[in-house]
Amino acid sequence: MNLILVDSNYMAYQALFAMQSVNLNSPEGVRTEITYNFLSRLPALGKKFNTNNFIFLWDSPTMTLKRKHIYPEYKENRKPITDIELAVYREVKAQFPFIKQTLRDLGFQNIFESIGYESDDLIATLIKQDSQAEITIISNDTDLYQLLDFNVSIFNLKPSSDLYTSLYTRIMFEIEYGIPPSKWKYVKALAGCNTDNVKGIKGVGPKTAIKYITGNLPNTHKIYDKIVKEEKHILAQNLPLVSLPFRGTPVPTVFADDLNIPTFKKVFTDLGFNSFLSPEKWIEWESIFDLKEN
Numbered sequence: 598m599n600l601i602l603v604d605s606n607y608m609a610y611q612a613l614f615a616m617q618s619v620n621l622n623s624p625e626g627v628r629t630e631i632t633y634n635f636l637s638r639l640p641a642l643g644k645k646f647n648t649n650n651f652i653f654l655w656d657s658p659t660m661t662l663k664r665k666h667i668y669p670e671y672k673e674n675r676k677p678i679t680d681i682e683l684a685v686y687r688e689v690k691a692q693f694p695f696i697k698q699t700l701r702d703l704g705f706q707n708i709f710e711s712i713g714y715e716s717d718d719l720i721a722t723l724i725k726q727d728s729q730a731e732i733t734i735i736s737n738d739t740d741l742y743q744l745l746d747f748n749v750s751i752f753n754l755k756p757s758s759d760l761y762t763s764l765y766t767r768i769m770f771e772i773e774y775g776i777p778p779s780k781w782k783y784v785k786a787l788a789g790c791n792t793d794n795v796k797g798i799k800g801v802g803p804k805t806a807i808k809y810i811t812g813n814l815p816n817t818h819k820i821y822d823k824i825v826k827e828e829k830h831i832l833a834q835n836l837p838l839v840s841l842p843f844r845g846t847p848v849p850t851v852f853a854d855d856l857n858i859p860t861f862k863k864v865f866t867d868l869g870f871n872s873f874l875s876p877e878k879w880i881e882w883e884s885i886f887d888l889k890e891n
Contacts, residue, residue: 599648600727602720604736605655605708609635609696611754613689629868631692632699636870638754640878643885646733646752652707652723652851653700654716655693663713663845664838671838674794702864706852714846717741721841722848724749733764740785740793743841745770745778776807783810786835787824795838798827857891858883 612634643649664671700708709719717740724732724744734741737753745751750764770778787806789797797806800820808814809824816822837844861882865873872878882888 598650598730599646600650600652600730600732601642601646601648602723602732602734603651603653604716604720604734604738604741605653605696606693606716607736607738608638608754609689609693612638613685628688628692629695629870631689632696632868633870635696636699636873640881640885642733642735642752644881649854649856649886651705651854652849653697653705653709654719654723655697655708655710656715657710657712661712662715664843668795668834668838670794670796672793674791699864699868702860704855704857704860706854707849709849711847711849714843718842718846719849720744722846723851725842726848740790740839740841742770743778743781743785774803774807776811780810782836782840783832785839786832787828789835790839793838795835797835798824798831856886856888858888859891861886861888 609631612631639651643651659665659672662671697708710716711719716736717738720734720736720741721744724746728748730748732749734744734749734751735754736751741751745765745767747767750766752764767778770781774781774784776784784803784806785795785797787797787809788801788803789795798820801809801824805814805820805824809821814821814824862874865871873882
């Protein structure tokens with residue numbers, strides 16, 4: 598079975614960038630351009646990966662994250678943003694509930710968010726539960742590299758409606774970094790992660806961390822003794838922060854979707870997404886999602 602796990606916060610922001618010069622409203626006056634672009638990605642992804650099995654994972658709000666209980670500075674490095682950037686952020690966040698509800702209205706059953714955890718954690722639990730599926734993660738988050746395997750790849754979207762033509766696979770990762778994906782969390786722990794404000798050993802970046810982990814960092818190197826001295830403490834502090842899933846992450850219960858022609862047509866009509874109902878586009882929805890009359 599082919600399965601697509603969507604980092605939904607990421608895909609929603611990509612939808613914003615693709616539609617930043619467009620304003621769409623439903624007949625009731627609800628802003629819908631981000632929802633429209635989010636949905637427009639699904640047939641292309643389904644066609645590319647030959648599946649209609651989608652699971653949508655969402656981040657819990659930052660201030661609720663359990664990682665902050667053990668490391669209060671987690672994700673606290675956000676630089677000051679301009680009024681325009683703040684407006685953009687609020688615009689995207691405002692459409693999150695609408696995207697989720699629209700997916701449910703269409704009949705997608707697997708839309709998950711768990712208070713205290715990130716979408717990465719939910720993605721990791723699902724991958725560990727299903728070792729047989731061919732899984733594609735839709736994301737650009739390098740934390741997810743540790744989940745790469747022979748049946749797990751990562752697909753990054755462009756801001757436009759076009760898709761990249763290649764996956765990031767386990768083999769590509771091992772060629773680039775020279776380590777198995779399972780070692781990536783140790784690299785992140787030693788080197789730190791600027792995005793999440795996880796402090797590593799000062800002066801150690803990913804390349805140096807990889808050399809140390811693989812035994813290729815000479816003990817005469819100026820940073821070697823510093824790593825040896827701080828390694829135990831920094832791993833104890835950071836591994837719980839960078840490892841996926843975070844301890845205690847609940848396992849989502851996956852259900853079969855309930856997708857059918859009347860429901861899709863009604864939702865698209867109600868939202869004013871008439872282009873989805875054009876003959877060319879509709880045949881994609883109908884065939885890729887195997888829509889039948891209810």
